[in-house]
Amino acid sequence: MGEQQPKRVKKHICLGILAHVDAGKTTLSESMLYTGGNIRKLGRVDHQDAFLDTYELERERGITIFSKQAVISWKDLDITLLDTPGHVDFSAEMERTLQVLNYAILVISGADGVQGHTMTLWRLLKQYRIPVFLFINKMDQEGTDRESILKELKKRLSDGCVDFTSLDDLGSADDAWLENLAVCDEDMLEEYLETGGAAPSTVIRAVAGRKVFPCYFGSALRLEGVEGLMEGLRRFTVCADYPEEFGAKVYKIARDEQGSRLTYLKVTGGVLRVKDVLPGMEEKVNQIRIYSGAKYEAVQEVAAGGVCAVTGLGTTYPGQGIGAERATDMFVLEPVLTYQIQLPQGCDVHKMLKNLRQLEEEEPQLHIVWEEQLGEIHAQLMGEVQIEILKSIIRERFGVDVEFGTGNIVYKETIEFPVEGVGHFEPLRHYAEVHLLLEPGERGTGLQFAAECSEDILDRNWQRLILTHLEEKEHKGVLTGAPVTDMKITLITGRAHLKHTEGGDFRQATYRAVRQGLKKAKSILLEPWYEFRLEVPQSCIGRAMADIQRMQGRFEHPGTEGELSILTGTAPVSEMRGYQTELLSYTGGQGRMFCSLKGYEACHNADEVIEAAAYDSESDPDNPTGSVFCAHGAGFIVKWDQVEEYMHVESGWKSDTEVNDPVNVSRENRSVSRIELTQEELDAIYRKTPDPVRKKWNTSPVTIRAKEKGAPDPKWEERQNEKQKQEEYLLVDGYNIIFAWDELKELAEVNIEGARDKLMDILCNYQGYKKCTLILVFDAYKVEGNPGEVIKYHNIYVVYTKEAETADQYIEKTVRKMGRKYAVTVATSDALEQVIILGQGAQRLSAAGLKEEVELMLQEIRREFLGRGPEERNYLFDYLSKELSDEMEAVRLGDRTKE
Incomplete structure (x- = not known):
């Protein structure tokens, strides 16, 4: 028996097809599948039976809306083909696919030539560094001329566009053709001058290096030139080298007919297997599918270079890098128009918002936004065709007919000069301060984040957390509230407290630092x-x-x-x-x-746009510009332009203006207005800080001066008396209190209803002593269809919130209505909630403070009532002198005998 020959490994590439709409892209995909023997019947777009038009709307309209995957084999080449949308309105879907391509085919209509969108595609392919083959389609139509088209390609795209249509073998190519090829690349030119030809490996390198762009002329509908294109792909492409360490790039999120969430990804290193727990994620791969059209094959593993759809992952997103793969920070194409989504009468807004968030997972560029002040849902879209498609998808998937308002331009904001932003968040028993350097970037670079802060000043974990908070949010500008862009934000310093800093504190300080910096900067409106x-x-x-x-x-x-x-x-x-x-x-x-x-x-008419927007940056509750500091046991708000006078950390950054400006220098020298505290001093302050609404239980009158310095305010006492006459309300965040009191928390772990009932009984006793109107609020927002309920329990009111409304939201709403008219106190240990209710005119009481008041109330009751006997009696010892009393006690004990 002769020696067995080793099995030849097939070459594999991931290939995308791109084109201007109506160039014949899907038809070419169909022809390639048919030529490779992967389908038996050649479908047509106009006959609504194309293999890759799997969605009903695509068949009806004759356009590609979603990217599709197909598997093609041609001799020793395996191709994962990704067909992308050609219409401008769906170009974002196309761009996401570019992340995973090894090569691309750019289809151009011979009758139409290079279109405007074709130029956009060309620039994107250049930016993503993807080697390109060109297929000039519809050459069977009258008026098409190969020479003039090739001339246009060289002029508008690249001199590297070379006609490969008639090439059978490089060795037999004529000198004129070889010369045209050689001038595209210096190495190839040098080889041509030395040998009179070009080796296949040299051409492969030139194509992979985007020096040569092979062009094939033909007609996809008539299968003309398709086989030559596929042969060119086999001969002039090379399989990429992938690392052994696992990595994957997510490029698409979709759902199958059963509603299962699909994560489309390319494995860029190692092997992906079923039941794998992906690195950096706590989610497991349930199933791996290799799609070809509407059908798929379930496999156990996919090697590097493979493209597949995965089930079981619920938090993935397009552009995400998994394992060793880096994420894509931002995409080039994005919508420039925003529309209001108008819901039909009686439609549940919160449920619809949740459904639209699901669509946003699949199309992140929608940017679904709930405008709280307007009570409207807004989305960003590319154009009218996408609107019609989106309406159809919403009707089909959720059974709701929506309309879209008039489109508005999506503006953005940036800054002109560098500036430092400071954010401080210090309500009682919380602490964080962040200093950020905001610098303008080049147009189109988006937001970039960095840290240049010593770990001796701020621990690495806190620094990472701050960078995470910078990246997690779309920061609003201060001119119109538009998103900020083209800016580098660098963490330069900050401070945490050993005992009182929590992760959420740095979120607040970071957000406020960005906004404070924007308020100080010279902002520019972009369009x-x-x-x-x-x-x-x-x-x-x-x-x-x-x-x-x-x-x-x-x-x-x-x-x-x-x-x-x-x-x-x-x-x-x-x-x-x-x-x-x-x-x-x-x-x-x-x-x-x-x-x-x-x-x-x-923006060419910035003043007009800013005036029309009427955005008040200092009245945006979700994006505060000021900071929160603490003094005398209570937090207080400091406006953005005064934050530097209160900040605890001296900045190491000095702008050129500050160095040369004597006004700024003199301001820096006024150290009396700057509060500089060491860590030991901070610890001392927190040890001595009382609860902000701790009550004084003595009954003696207390005189309080209106001001520590200067003459007292004669009307202050009058205002205090008026406020005392107001009706008092106490709002209690039920579950917050339960999980803050140890005895109730232990009971809740066994029986949550028992903990609720015990808290209700405690507060009934407390209300009887305080004589205020007490409202106890419990979250019930997770109960589907829950309309909410208010019940009278003995002498207090108990509220169960409605669906999609948390206790925090109910309390904030109630405080807004009552805070200026009545004396309202809110009992909660939620720091953010405390800051919000303070701004609405209410007082705050922490969970620990409420517990202390309840205990003091019980002591007072025992002292006043339980300590007394059943009737008043006179005792001899109560009226004796001390000396006589001592002598009588000694006699009683037998220490002295009667003389």
């Missing part, structure tokens, strides 16, 4: 700009130029192509909306406009 290309008859070029100037746009010197004049430039999206219709009107239907999003630039 989205289009990059456009206008093709108009030469007689209309003057009108087109005047229109662009009127729209505050900019353009290059106009050129000509045949009988048409070409105008390229940039203009604000807000001004160009609807211009397509105007263009068609004045050009008699001969004008064409191609637009792609260029990015964000300074």
Whole structure:
């Protein structure tokens, strides 16, 4: 028996197909599947039977909405094919797919040439460094000319575009073709000059290095040129090298027909197996699916380079890096219009918001936002087609018919100069201070975060927590409340307390530091700009130029192509909306406009937009600009422009302005207004700090001066008397108190109802002594369909909140209504809740403070009532002198004998 030959391992690549809408992208995918023998029947988009159009709306409209996966085999090449949406409105879905591609095919219609969206795709492929093959489709149509199209490709895309259509073998290629190929890359040119040819390995490296872009001309519908394209993919691609350490990149979230959550990912290192617990996550892989069209094969493992869908993961998101793989920080394409989602009458807003959050998992660019003050749900969308599709999906999945309001421009904000932001959060028994350096970044870079703080000053764990809080939130600007962007935020210093700092304290301090810095900075309002290309008859070029100037746009010197004049430039999206219709009107239907999003630039009418927004940055309860400090046992708010006078940590950052400005220098020298505390001093303060609403139980009158310095306020006592006459209310956060009192917490672990009943009885006794109106609030928001309930229990009121309303929300709502009219106290140890109710005019009482009051109340009751006998009696010893009393006691004890 002869020696057995080793089995040849197939090469595998992950290949994406991209195109402008109607270029024939899905048709090419269908033809490749058919040519590779993976499907027996060649489907067509217009016949609504394409293999990869698995969604009913895609078949109806003839467009791709969601990216699809298919598996193709061609000789010794295995291809995981990812078909992406071509319509501009779904370009975000396309961009997410780019994260996992080894190569891409860019499909161009021979009849239409390079479109505006084609240029956007080309820039994205360059940014993601993806090697590209081009397929020029529909060459069977009249008027298509290969030479002119190739010339346009070289001019508008790259000189590296080379026609590979007729290439059978590199060794037999003519000199003119080889010369055109060689000039694309220095190494290839040097090889050509030395040998007169080009080795396949050299061409493979040039293609992988994006120096050469093989072009294939044909007709996907007629299967012309498709086999040549697939052969080119087999010969001029190379399989990537992957590390042994496990890594994966998530690029899509979806749900199957049964509603199971699917995480689409590419394994970028190691092996993924069923039942694996993914690194950095506490979730386990239940099933691994390899999809091809609507069908899938369940497998036990996927090696590096493989693309699959996984069930069992509930917290993944597009762009996430797992294991050794890094996350994608931000995407290039994003919506520039925001719409109000209008719900039908009687629709449950909270339930619908939850459903829309589910859609946001699948399409993160929706940016579903609940506008509390307006009571509206807003979403960011690309355009009208996406709106129609989204309405259909919501109707099909959730059974609700929604409408969308008029679209508004999505603005953003940034800063012009570096500035330091300080945030301090110190309600009673909490402590955190954060100093951040905010620096402007280049346009389009988004937000970047870093830490340049010594671990001797702030522990590494606290620093990581601060960076996490910076990344977890979309920070609002102070001009219009728009998201901030193009900025680097660096942690430069901070302080924690050994005993009283919790993670949530740094969240508050971090948020406030960002906002305080923005208030100090010179902010710039940004708006989205289009990059456009206008093709108009030469007689209309003057009108087109005047229109662009009127729209505050900019353009290059106009050129000509045949009988048409070409105008390229940039203009604000807000001004160009609807211009397509105007263009068609004045050009008699001969004008064409191609637009792609260029990015964000300074707003051309910032003052007008800011005035219309009417945003008050200091009245935004969810994004405070000031800080919270503590003095005399109570927290108090310090406005943003006074925070530096109270801050505990001296900043090491000095701007150029501060160094050269004598006013700022003199301010720094005024150390009397700066509070500098050591850790020992902080500990001493907390040891001596009483509860903020601890009651004085003695009955003697207490005189309190209105001010420590200066003349007393004559009206102060009058105001205090008026307040004492007000009706008193005490709101108690039930479960917060239960889990803060040890005896109730122990009981709750055995029987939560017993703990509730015991607290109710305790508070009944307490109310009888205090004579106030006592409202005990329990969370019941997790009970589906719960309408809420208020019951009278003896002499107190017990409230069970309705569905989707927490006890905190109920208390805040009640305090807002009653805080200015009545004397309201809230009993809770929730620090954030305490700060909020203080701002609404109520007093706060911690769980420990309430317990102490209850115990003092019981002592007072025992002293006044239980200590007395059944009737008043006179005792001899009560009226004797001390000397006589002592002598009588000695006689009673037998220490002295009667003489």
